Amino acid sequence: MRVVLITAFAALTVLALSCEKKPTAEPPKPTEPQPTAGKDVKPAEPKPATEDTILLGEVGSLTGSEAAFGDSTKKGVELALEEANAAGGVKGKKLAVRVYDDQSKPEEAASAATRLVTQDKVVAIIGEVASSNSLAMAPIAQEAKVPMVSPSSTNPKVTEVGDYIFRVCFIDPFQGFVMAKYAHEELKFKKVAILTDKKSAYSEGLTEVFSRKFAEMGGKIVGIEAYAKGDTDFRAQLTNIKKLKPEGLYVPGYYQDVAIIAEQARELGLKVTMMGGDGWDSEKLFELGGSAVDGSYVSNHYSADDPTPRVQDFIKKYQAKYGNVPDSLAALGYDAAKVVIEAMKRAPDVSGPALRDAIAQTKDFPGVAGTITLDEKRNPVKPAVVLTVEGGKFKYKATVAP
């Protein structure tokens, strides 16, 4: 009897440790064995790379806590490829993409990247959205000399991994600066508190920049509280924040946590304007957060209200194909795929080094989410927009140039 109990506790402790804040970390998955990761392969091109197709790879969070990010990005990439194929493909060959799901987990993202470079021999990888996942993939792509273009990982460290790693979005130091400036100059906040996700490179990076910039501008950061991805109870942290009586609360997290945080803040009677970054951008934010997220401000890559013809054109095509207005993840997925396709056209061949050089030379590329010119650190320099939440929608507020 006792032996059984002790064994059970041992098992429990192991489980508990692996589960801590991340109940999805257990390796055995009876209902979804490993090989089915391949089930996410775009159905239209089930065959591997042949003589007349060029195979791209994509890693995305199609399930798990950031499933909406992966889904939008995948749709954006698909649309770009479809257009390129309709226009005759590249170098006389059709393009295909192999998509693997990483369940929103860095370790899965790394193994998906390994599969793409060793097994599928893709010419380039598009992904990931979350910086932590991109950071797990980047060393693998770098090692294999396969160019990797992240559509929307904003943490600076991602492209610092090596010269094969690119991105098509702005980086966190800029995004954090934009929100700090807006909070200080437009919203006239003096006291701001921060609630950050300790487990996310994205969230930590933004927190660091925002608090530094906001303090430099003369504002005061009254407190920084932390949570870990996967938590569902933020009441303890919010209770502490309430005591500090801030005017604004900066929550640089992802939409799912943000929605719950907004709900619980309201429940505790914490009346404060919430601010965030592009991690908020998903339809799910409004579904999960309801009216609690109304009146918040976020920095983002693009706004669907942007009247520029190429933006409206993209929105029209996207809506015709998928039926909803694209979020910025979709726009950046589209841009990332386009940058790779353009580079393939310019490159003498699609081998890793040649393609890398061509991507590095991207200049004045008219992306949906801003014009892309890659600098020597393989990051584009482009403006950000500030949006506000109103009645379950993002409304355009301002554009902030670097």
Added chain:
Amino acid sequence: MYEFIQHVINGLAVGTIYALVALGYTMVYGVLKLINFAHGDVMMVGVYVGYAVAFLLGREAMGSLGAALVVFAASMAACAVLGFVIERFAYRPLRDKSRLTALITAIGISFALSYGFQLDFKVSVGGGEVTVLPGAASRRFPELIRPQEWLVLGDNDVIIWNWQVISFGIALLLLVGLQVLVYRTRFGKAMRAVSHDHKVAALLGIPVDTVIAVTFMLGSALAAGAGLLYAIKDKTIQPLMGVMVGLKAFVAAVIGGIGNLPGAVVGALLLGLCEEFIVGYTASSWRDAVAFGFLIVVLLFRPEGLFGRVQAEKV
């Protein structure tokens, strides 16, 4: 001061949910000596059944007492059936095997449920699409109980909501109900007999299979109820929601002395408060480490749990 009161309320709210789940854990353990690791996932299934029923009732019906009762009844009934099926087909065939076998089976069922529910599976019936498995994305749980401020202290400093009071009341009520069932009824006597030694109980004419099946159904229905209160509290539901709660409830049950009903509730409330104070006054990353550390400390000094009785080892 207000902040402290708020922390206590937050902690009790979390503890209440743990308590309701822990009651089911401890009851099944009491009878079968089986740690039913799938308990938290049965809870999750109950929440999704409740979600589906609420969806069918429509948005207008939400907030009315009738709708809440229908949702609770349907979800608890569905989980009772699920509990019966799991017991009948997964645990009963293993009853005379080593306990470890059943334990591993329980873990298997837990994974099957939590990952199975992450699959998207729809069937089209007569033109419409019916979702069979919900998929991985989080969903917002409908407002079964319309939130109302029950008590406000100071200048909006502490707010106690009606659903917090209702959950707490339900937890205490269920505790008393179960206590009466186990110690004051014939069926309870049979449960205790089976718990003591099911072979001898069978020899004395107690329908062991029935007793165990009913215990499982009760435990699972309890889990469904707990799950719905959890969903009302946190509003967002997803297929992995049961894993951590199940684990914490198990810890609570062990702290209180597994097999002991009041112990489970006290252990759960203690654990909830302990977690809240850790996050509130130190750092959030310590929450789970402290919760499980608490378990180890309790087991070091009182291996039988706070309220457990020392049992003589059977040879």
